[in-house]
Amino acid sequence: MTKKTLVVIGNGMVGHKFLEQMIAKKAIDDWHLVTFCEEPRVAYDRVNLSGFFSGKTAADLTLVEPGLYQDHNIQIYVGDKAIRIDRDHKTVTSANGITIGYDNVVIATGSYPFVPPIPGKDTQGTFVYRTIDDLEAMAAHAKSAKVGVVIGGGLLGLECANALKHMGLETHVVEFAPRLMPVQVDDAGGTVLKNKIEALGVAVHASKSTTAIVSENGRVTKMQFADGDELQTDMIVFSAGIRPRDEIARDCGLAVGDRGGIVINDHCQTSDPDIYAIGECALYDNRIYGLVAPGYTMATVVADNLCDRGSNAFTGADMSTKLKLLGVDVASFGDAFSKTSGAKEFAIIDSIQGIYKKIVVDESGDRLLGGILVGDASAYGNLLQLMQNQIVLPPHPEDLLLPPREGQSSFAMGVESLPDTAQICSCNNVTKGQICSAIQEQGLTDIASVKKCTQAGTGCGGCVPLVTDLLKDQLKKAGVEVKNHLCEHFAYSRQELYHLIRTQKIETFDQLLAGHGQGKGCEICKPAVGSILASAWNDYVLNPPHVGLQDTNDAFLANIQKDGTYSVIPRIPGGEITPDRLIVLGEVAKEFGLYTKITGGQRIDLLGARVDQLPLIWKRLIDAGFESGHAYGKALRTVKSCVGSTWCRFGVQDSTSLAIEVELRYRGLRAPHKLKSAVSGCTRECAEAQSKDFGIIATENGWNLYVCGNGGIRPQHAQLIAEDIDKETLIKYIDRFLMFYIRTANRLERTATWLNKLEGGIDYLKQVVIHDSLGICDELEAEMAHQVETYACEWKTTIDDPTKLMRFRHFVNVDQPDPSLVHVEERGQKRPAFDDEKELVITGERS
Amino acid sequence: MIQALPTQSLINQWVTICPIEQILPNTGVCALVEGQQVAVFRVGDGTEIYALSNYDPFSKAFVLSRGIIGDRNGIPKVASPIYKQNFNLQTGQCLDDETVRIPTFAVRVIEMQVQVSV
Ligand code: SRM
Ligand SMILES: Cc1cc2nc3c(=O)[nH]c(=O)nc-3n(C[C@H](O)[C@H](O)[C@H](O)COP(=O)(O)OP(=O)(O)OC[C@H]3O[C@@H](n4cnc5c(N)ncnc54)[C@H](O)[C@@H]3O)c2cc1C
Ligand code: SF4
Ligand code: FES
Numbered sequence: 001m002t003k004k005t006l007v008v009i010g011n012g013m014v015g016h017k018f019l020e021q022m023i024a025k026k027a028i029d030d031w032h033l034v035t036f037c038e039e040p041r042v043a044y045d046r047v048n049l050s051g052f053f054s055g056k057t058a059a060d061l062t063l064v065e066p067g068l069y070q071d072h073n074i075q076i077y078v079g080d081k082a083i084r085i086d087r088d089h090k091t092v093t094s095a096n097g098i099t100i101g102y103d104n105v106v107i108a109t110g111s112y113p114f115v116p117p118i119p120g121k122d123t124q125g126t127f128v129y130r131t132i133d134d135l136e137a138m139a140a141h142a143k144s145a146k147v148g149v150v151i152g153g154g155l156l157g158l159e160c161a162n163a164l165k166h167m168g169l170e171t172h173v174v175e176f177a178p179r180l181m182p183v184q185v186d187d188a189g190g191t192v193l194k195n196k197i198e199a200l201g202v203a204v205h206a207s208k209s210t211t212a213i214v215s216e217n218g219r220v221t222k223m224q225f226a227d228g229d230e231l232q233t234d235m236i237v238f239s240a241g242i243r244p245r246d247e248i249a250r251d252c253g254l255a256v257g258d259r260g261g262i263v264i265n266d267h268c269q270t271s272d273p274d275i276y277a278i279g280e281c282a283l284y285d286n287r288i289y290g291l292v293a294p295g296y297t298m299a300t301v302v303a304d305n306l307c308d309r310g311s312n313a314f315t316g317a318d319m320s321t322k323l324k325l326l327g328v329d330v331a332s333f334g335d336a337f338s339k340t341s342g343a344k345e346f347a348i349i350d351s352i353q354g355i356y357k358k359i360v361v362d363e364s365g366d367r368l369l370g371g372i373l374v375g376d377a378s379a380y381g382n383l384l385q386l387m388q389n390q391i392v393l394p395p396h397p398e399d400l401l402l403p404p405r406e407g408q409s410s411f412a413m414g415v416e417s418l419p420d421t422a423q424i425c426s427c428n429n430v431t432k433g434q435i436c437s438a439i440q441e442q443g444l445t446d447i448a449s450v451k452k453c454t455q456a457g458t459g460c461g462g463c464v465p466l467v468t469d470l471l472k473d474q475l476k477k478a479g480v481e482v483k484n485h486l487c488e489h490f491a492y493s494r495q496e497l498y499h500l501i502r503t504q505k506i507e508t509f510d511q512l513l514a515g516h517g518q519g520k521g522c523e524i525c526k527p528a529v530g531s532i533l534a535s536a537w538n539d540y541v542l543n544p545p546h547v548g549l550q551d552t553n554d555a556f557l558a559n560i561q562k563d564g565t566y567s568v569i570p571r572i573p574g575g576e577i578t579p580d581r582l583i584v585l586g587e588v589a590k591e592f593g594l595y596t597k598i599t600g601g602q603r604i605d606l607l608g609a610r611v612d613q614l615p616l617i618w619k620r621l622i623d624a625g626f627e628s629g630h631a632y633g634k635a636l637r638t639v640k641s642c643v644g645s646t647w648c649r650f651g652v653q654d655s656t657s658l659a660i661e662v663e664l665r666y667r668g669l670r671a672p673h674k675l676k677s678a679v680s681g682c683t684r685e686c687a688e689a690q691s692k693d694f695g696i697i698a699t700e701n702g703w704n705l706y707v708c709g710n711g712g713i714r715p716q717h718a719q720l721i722a723e724d725i726d727k728e729t730l731i732k733y734i735d736r737f738l739m740f741y742i743r744t745a746n747r748l749e750r751t752a753t754w755l756n757k758l759e760g761g762i763d764y765l766k767q768v769v770i771h772d773s774l775g776i777c778d779e780l781e782a783e784m785a786h787q788v789e790t791y792a793c794e795w796k797t798t799i800d801d802p803t804k805l806m807r808f809r810h811f812v813n814v815d816q817p818d819p820s821l822v823h824v825e826e827r828g829q830k831r832p833a834f835d836d837e838k839e840l841v842i843t844g845e846r847s
Numbered sequence: 848m849i850q851a852l853p854t855q856s857l858i859n860q861w862v863t864i865c866p867i868e869q870i871l872p873n874t875g876v877c878a879l880v881e882g883q884q885v886a887v888f889r890v891g892d893g894t895e896i897y898a899l900s901n902y903d904p905f906s907k908a909f910v911l912s913r914g915i916i917g918d919r920n921g922i923p924k925v926a927s928p929i930y931k932q933n934f935n936l937q938t939g940q941c942l943d944d945e946t947v948r949i950p951t952f953a954v955r956v957i958e959m960q961v962q963v964s965v
Contacts, residue, residue: 246950458944488920510867520890521916523926523933548873552913552928555874564908807868812876812887813864820884835907 001033004103007250007304007417008035014065014279016043021303023072027092031306033074034100038081039131042069047292059131087272094729106302107249107262109774111242111280111290116151118178119664120213125220125235129160131665142167145234149173149223151210152239153180155424158325160237161202165326172203172231176240179206184321184332188349189374192356195550196328196375200352205231217755227576231654244281244288263605266313276302289317292459293427300429318388320427322373322380327355329372329377332389334370335360342422343369346398346425350375357401359383389422415469424466427459433435435467438612439474447471455790476751478709486531486747490517494747498532504710508545527551528747531634534670535742538790540797542804544765553632557615557794558806561607563821563832566614568606569631570621571667574641574679575602584624595829601638601676605627608830610817615808618795628668629791635670636677639663640688640827644681644698651681653698658727659687662696665731668791669738672754676710690718693751694734699723703730707737708755716725716752719762723768732781736769739780861955863964867894869960875925877901877912880965885952886912887961888936890923896937898954898961903927904947911949 006022008015015035015643020034037043040797044061045051051061070075077094084093085105093099112478113128115121125139142148149165150157150338153175164171173180179190180197194204204698209226213236244261255263255271261283269286279295280288289295296319304312320333338345340459341364349356361368373380383400386393394401420433438444438453445467451457457464484493490512492500504510509529513521521529530549534541540556541547544658553559557567576707578670588597591611594606609617630636641659645651659679669675678687679696695706701724709718722733745754758764767773798804810818821828822838854883864878864887878885884901900907905927914925917935923936933942934949941947953964 023887168942207953320946518925519917519921520916522919522924523915523931526917545869546872548916549894551915553909560910560913562906562908562929564906564910720925810877811879811884813878813880818877818884818909834906 005032005034005101006104006106007082007102008033008108008711008796009014009080009092009107010110010245010279010281010457011035011037011043011076012108012110012279013043013046013292014110014299014524015106015297017110018106018278018299018303019069021076021300022306023068024073024304025307027303027307028072028074031096032816033072035076036082036094037076037078039078039133039295041132042076042078046057046130049129049132052132052164053139053166058132060762068584074297082248085248085275085726087252087275090274094293097590103276106571107270107277107281108279108295109245109248109277109281109297111244111288113238113239114211114243115238116240118210118213120215121221121238122532122634123213123215123220124218125215126213127235127237127439129156129163129237129239135163138163138235139167141235142169145169145170147233148235150237150239151231152241153177153204153206154183154241155321155323155325156179156195157239157322161197161238162326164235164237165200165202166474169235170202170203172205172233173197174191174205174208174210174225176209176229178208181330181332182205184336185374186329186337187373188347189330189356189358189372192349192351192354192374193328194328195351195685196354197326200328202326204283214344215751241292244283246281249275249277249281257286259839261288261489264298264314267310268298268306268314277304282312285316285719286741287316289319291317291321293429295316296427297429299769301734309361319383322377329373329375329380331373331377331380331686332371333380333384334368336370336372340369345653346401347517348401359397359400361393361397365397368393368397370561379462385418385422385466390417401465401604404842415466416471424470425454425456425459425463427463428455430454430456432470433654435470436474436493440478441469441633444471445475445480447557456728458643465506471652486528487512487522489521489525492516494528495744497535498743502536505694506537508531509549511710518840523551524747527554527634530554531670531672535787538668538787542796542807546809556611556614557632557798558609559629559632561637561832564611564818565607565821565832566609568609568614568617568621569599569629570626571629573637573667574656576641576656576660577604581624581626584621588617591620593830598637599631601631602640603631603638605631608823610821612809612817615781615799615805619799622796622799628795630668630794633670634673636663636666639666640675640676640678642679642686644679648681648683651698652700653703655679655680655681655696655698656705657685662731662734666734666738668794669787671738671742673748675738676749691715692718694737696730702726705730705733708751708762710750710752712750714752716756718752719755721762721766732784733769735784736780737765737775739783740765740776742770743780823835849913850856861957861964863960863962865957865961867896867959867961868895873916875914875916877909877914878963879953880963883965884909885963885965886925887954888912888916888925890916890936894956895923895962896956897923898952899925899934899936899939900950900952902949903929904931904949905930905932 013053042064045063081094081095081793083095087797091099091101091503113130128134149172153176160173160657161173179481182195192742198204208225211226212224214222214388218238222230224230237282245258246256246262249262250256262270262277262281264277264282264284266277270277278298286666298314301314343360345360347358359371367390375428413817418432422432424432435454435456444450450471457467463499469501485491524549525551597605599605639659639662677694678692680689681698682689689697691709691711695718697704705722706718707721741751822833824833824837853898862880865877867941870876870889875886875888886901901911903911910928913928916925924933939949939951955962
């Protein structure tokens with residue numbers, strides 16, 4: 001049998017998917033496949049195009065495994081555009097003059113960015129955002145630009161704004177409609193989104209119509225709006241929507257829609273049954289699908305039908321989307337605008353945290369029809385499953401938007417309750433059943449191999465949490481232990497190791513390794529175990545069995561700086577310090593030539609100490625009554641205070657005294673991560689207690705306790721756990737809380753992150769800490785009591801033991817400091833020299 | 848006694864730097880040998896010993912002797928205390944960046960004295 005010839009026009013995401021499907025179906029035995037690829041490179045991942053700006057190369061983005069087309073005898077013409085289909089002679093001709101006779105054609109030409117007809121739109125400095133070439137041009141221009149504007153505040157426009165911001169430009173978004181993302185989000189959601197995005201430093205100009213782009217010396221300089229306003233800018237990116245590339249179909253007389261798009265039927269056939277159209281160029285049921293998933297479905301439908309006529313049909317696609325735009329979660333799904341008759345809406349707006357959630361349910365309130373989530377889209381996966389699988393909703397559908405009612409678990413859909421037909425990955429159309437059988441039949445145990453075998457999770461990535469849950473659930477059912485191993489040396493989680501160490505009274509790393517580990521350990525397990533041993537037994541961390549476990553900061557009881565010198569931060573409990581002690585700090589700093597700075601934690605940092613100076617400095621400090629501030633350890637850092645009722649006219653309790661008491665109680669306590677606290681004397685909260693791991697605020701009747709807050713990388717407010725309690729109760733709750741955290745958290749997991757993962761959240765924590773629901777509070781309190789009793793200042797112990805001091809030398813064989821250290825003076829103090837200054841100092845040109 | 852693989856074939860002269868017990872098990876020290884800063888590591892509590900340059904090319908500071916010792920898939924290594932890149936103690940090869948390798952030095956333990964040759 002002679003092979004038939006099939007020409008695929010366009011080698012974008014969907015064109016490539018179609019070829020993959022043909023390969024998978026072994027159709028290459030019957031077909032001679034030819035494809036024209038207009039771009040200078042084969043298909044790449046356009047969905048993740050913006051990754052180009054965060055360092056991904058064209059090679060990283062490619063979708064075509066090297067050799068794939070050659071191995072399957074697929075003829076590809078790269079950099080050659082198909083320009084004509086001659087339906088009478090059944091040929092396709094390209095710009096380079098190649099003509100191929102065909103039996104069938106698949107058009108997968110995608111779309112192009114629409115550029116509104118604004119005067120000046122072609123000036124140098126204007127761009128579109130569609131191909132790798134576009135991005136290369138933008139990056140080149142941005143080097144000499146300070147301000148960038150995106151015209152269009154839809155999905156792509158916001159993604160593009162993110163890219164401009166990453167390139168360091170002052171970024172603006174100009175939107176014609178009154179709100180951002182007009183297609184996916186309603187007015188209320190648009191307002192929340194706008195506030196969030198503006199808070200990130202991107203200026204949003206809604207309801208603005210651009211009338212002209214003005215240039216100077218051939219380069220963009222500003223834009224003018226219909227309302228008379230102007231905006232200065234160095235570059236403009238158009239993201240005002242897409243238009244299907246249907247020209248080749250138009251020219252050969254195929255039916256196209258009024259507003260463009262190649263008309264297709266359920267089999268993705270055009271008005272010529274031998275010619276198919278798929279992806280963003282195709283118009284189905286009067287609609288263009290600007291997402292990749294529907295295009296992939298079309299590709300599968302055509303491949304199925306070519307191999308087995310009439311076997312599959314396209315019936316439209318779900319346009320649900322979830323994205324992270326500029327770090328803000330946005331999701332929109334189903335009937336987001338309540339178009340179904342009788343539909344009811346429930347919504348919550350939290351304008352402080354910038355969260356908007358809306359669900360649309362049917363008249364009876366039984367089924368979910370759609371919804372919009374802005375600011376927090378964590379519920380997206382569950383809601384989508386509820387909608388797609390027509391699951392009957394709980395009696396109060398609004399509960400889906402709220403934290404669980406007291407004493408109830410949330411109505412979250414466990415993966416186990418989904419039917420096998422539930423679609424888990426919409427990008428690649430993979431169902432729960434397919435994923436489960438792949439896991440079972442091929443014995444998959446990690447997420448990477450599940451992705452590889454099933455393709456689930458390889459598109460937008462939105463379904464990965466669900467796929468992970470599925471994997472865990474399957475492994476659990478199969479009796480396979482789900483791995484949460486610390487590292488290659490210990491097949492245990494931190495929590496399990498903590499338990500082993502406590503119950504078996506293990507006192508050293510070597511004992512633990514011999515009994516429960518393998519190899520020699522590493523920089524992950526050693527400090528983690530060192531920390532557990534310290535939390536459990538409070539042994540001096542520089543004792544010989546422990547010293548090699550410590551990160552350099554703990555190993556030298558000081559924070560290492562970029563040049564290898566250290567900082568010294570003595571404890572100043574509650575931030576209170578006498579003038580005499582202040583003078584000592586000044587004298588010591590002067591004598592040893594240390595750079596001096598007030599820290600963000602109400603204490604004083606002396607920087608630039610050489611390793612050999614540390615014991616001398618600490619000797620002076622200890623003699624003056626100071627002790628270690630543990631600024632180097634994953635341990636209690638500071639308890640900040642305000643002046644409180646002693647001085648402040650508003651204070652209702654003595655916050656300073658309490659802060660000092662709390663700091664002294666928990667000083668030296670080692671934990672999975674550092675711990676910070678604060679005490680404020682009234683609700684004005686000058687000590688910022690609500691940003692701490694545990695924070696205390698005075699009330700008229702006692703104290704309020706807040707837990708699990710932090711500043712830092714992802715700020716999160718602490719949550720109220722107990723109100724108006726007296727001091728004894730307060731200390732008892734903090735003891736329990738801290739020890740429970742130390743028992744159960746992962747390594748380097750701060751309390752806020754720990755709480756976020758704790759099943760049942762703050763309510764569960766309340767049950768454990770206040771109502772003793774696990775019956776462990778006595779133990780927790782006893783463990784803390786042991787810590788408090790056995791506290792000793794590590795620096796004092798070190799100074800008092802000459803053998804310990806041996807390690808504080810730069811060279812073991814000569815008495816000489818590190819000769820590579822170079823400092824220069826700035827504002828009357830020293831600082832480490834920059835690389836280019838080092839030579840100048842050495843040659844004497846700078847002191 | 849185990850000896851690290853020397854990078855240079857010619858061993859000039861052994862310099863005694865300290866008695867072995869001055870290097871606590873599973874820690875490192877730094878020695879100044881003919882003007883060079885050499886990091887010497889003691890793996891375990893016996894005489895398994897290695898010598899590398901003390902210069903961390905990533906932080907540009909002389910600090911490697913203060914890193915944590917361990918192994919990756921059985922290869923003995925040290926993690927830089929500043930940005931945590933790992934170096935193979937036997938070869939000086941950086942395990943996290945194949946383009947980086949730092950000098951190693953010959954080292955041995957004779958009569959419980961540690962000796963280095965640069
Ligand atoms: C010295 C100080 C900056 C200053 O000059 O003010 C400082 C300096 C460092 N901070 Fe900080 N932080 C300092 C206050 C803070 C604060 C403010 C506060 O405590 O009120 C925060 C935000 C509050 C918080 O932690 O929730 C802060 C959030 C961080 C973070 C992010 C933590 C997070 O959970 O996201 C890190 C990174 C880490 O710990 O992993 C960090 C890490 C560091 C390290 C240890 C980085 C390092 O590994 O070298 C810096 C040590 C410098 C040094 O060698 O001394 N530092 N750091 C402050 C010392 C306070 C003290 O007296 O002990
Ligand atoms: C920045 C960006 C982010 C996106 N993010 C998402 C997302 O998060 N989720 C999502 O679902 N979708 C997203 N999309 C949309 C997604 O990329 C498209 O839906 C998808 O690429 C459509 O595939 P396609 O094959 O139809 O078109 P394309 O991928 O555009 O491929 C068409 C190809 O055909 C070529 N071509 C055109 N005419 C001819 C001709 N005559 N001869 C030869 N070749 C021709 C074109 O040059 C192009 O290479 C994003 C798009 C962009 C630009
Ligand atoms: S928190 Fe209250 S008591 Fe403390 S300083 Fe502020 S206003 Fe005064
Ligand atoms: S839903 Fe996009 S990768 Fe699965």
